[in-house]
Amino acid sequence: MAVTLSDKAATHIGNFIAKRGKGVGIRLGVRTSGCSGMAYKLEFADEVLPEDVVFESHGLKVLIDPKSLPYMDGTELDFVREGLNEGFKFNNPNVKGECGCGESFTV
């Protein structure tokens, strides 16, 4: 299994990193917090840490810390537009339940 980026997500991430002017890729992860137990982490990555699990998707590096991986394996990161709002969405097969807003989840 792996963690992948959708075409759209990859295009946007590539653009954002180019405009930001630095970054080796993006870092995904989960943290325990929020109303349903876990929350996603989505950040620019300026360096690859020794313990990082690195996936390549559409030529972009996707970094995940090994502790987060079991909760995210098989996830596809997508970029969607909902009305005026636009942003990233995790399609995570491990999720059993989400809080109403979808910002936190349980596995």
Added chain:
Amino acid sequence: MALLQISEPGMSTAPHQHRLAVGIDLGTTNSLVATVRNGVAQCLQDEEGKVLLPSAVHYLADGQIVVGRKAHSAQAVDPRNTIVSVKRFMGRGLRDVSHVETMPYDFVDAEGMVRLRTVQGVKSPVQVSAEILKDLRLRAERSLGGELTGAVITVPAYFDDAQRQATKDAARLAGLNVLRLLNEPTAAAIAYGLEHASEGIYAVYDLGGGTFDISILRLSRGVFEVVATNGDASLGGDDFDHRLFCWMLDNAGISLPSDRDARRLLMKAREVKERLSLDESVSIRMTLERGDEVDLTIDRSVFVDITRPLVAKTLKPVRKALRDAGLDAGDVKGVVMVGGATRMPHVQQAVGEFFGQIPLTNLDPDTVVAIGAAIQANVLAGNRAAEDEWLLLDVIPLSLGIETMGGLVEKIIPRNATIPTARAQDFTTFKDGQTAMAFHVVQGERELVSACRSLARFELRGIPPLVAGAARIRVTFQVDADGLLSVSAREQTTGVEARVEVKPSYGLADHEIADMLKSGFENARDDMELRGLREQQVEAARVIEATMKALDADGGLLNAHERTALDAAIGALQSAADGQDARAIKIQLEAFNRASNEFASRRMDKSIREALAGQRIDDLRI
């Protein structure tokens, strides 16, 4: 579900803890909202994909309020209830507003700020602006998928306090939490990332719809400082439209058009102006209500001619700002162009000629201010990692000063000075042989210490005993980027020093600052009178002190009769100084000066004789 954005490393927010912050350029002609998403500053679009929101508000008879493009086009059909360029009225009285006669509004001159009578009742410019801000807030909340933490709103650099306050009130009315008001040119500089540019002097030339601003910025070690600002609060692209409008009336032989026609002609003028930035020649055709036909063709050169005085008018404040900064046009390393009106080629050319270089126009002059405000808002909302070196620009809300003799305040750092800053002023001793000095640091706009807020006290000891006025004590006020004030006093000859640190903004809530500002304005006259009185009292005490000392030393130069007269004069001055009449003290001071004149000149003669005694003429270097 909520959509996620990419954060800076280590800056992921907890669920429901998003710090959504926007920058808003509340412009005369157009307004914009921008934010930083996924590390990139961008203007937010409306449903039609447009970023510019015309700053127009249309009040309808059925209670509806329409904002933006639709309101802008309603100008022609319902000019009286369609408010445009409301920024010009913010915090201004009717007398401050130019071209009132050509505006189709029903003005109500109210105390402090002009108001507009509409079909929905009398509206203040604050309320009208709030409608524009509300529209932008809703757009931002729909685009970002949540409530806003706060907004940075830009204002022209020399907006006075009333205008800034009006802007803040409008934001509050629109349900926005104002993180900070930011000067427009400073926002533009941030958008251009000038803090990463090479060191030197930069000028920001901002010709917007209704205001003109020039700011001179100095960059050093990635930090920029506003050295001087100037401008004209009633000069902008609208005036170019107005010139063209007058030209159209003259050349089409129309006088006194109806409200509706005037509005249509003005809109036409704006369109023609914009097209003349691209085309050499534009034809104007329209039919007015009375059936008058307008059929004109205007060349760019004619437009350049009729608006030349306006362009020249912008260069006057530019010269003044440079003079204030003690700089020449040649010292300026780069010129940033801001505002839609800077798209006009002859404006760019005139600015280029003035500074002897091609101005920077690579960012969209319409969005650059909003982008800068968004970047600042992002930082203020706490979305940037601490290691990102980025200087927060802030200003001192109230003047910082020091107590001087007579309970007066000597302001060292004026209100609205940008921080970090350092200013120094020299003080001296009041009495002969004085070896210590007490310093009292205060904050406020009032002239008297008792009406200001006390921040700290400290003493400087070890001043060498010298005659009054001979010691040089340099007091330095330094405010760092966090608003932390440190005050030091240093005696210049011996180098003895004392210092104290205070946090000037702590303990003062916004409303207290507002109250203090208000009381500063209201009491300015009383304060000046009291200040005059105290100054006279201090002067009288100084003169008496000096005379008593002189009498101790050289009392023998006077005969008994002269001595009695001088003592009487001292008594008269003392009793006047004990009173509360500054004029009376002044008169007594003058009388005393006459009375003691003879004594003073005898002392002078004596000291010259002593100095000359026993010296050969060659030794005297004259």
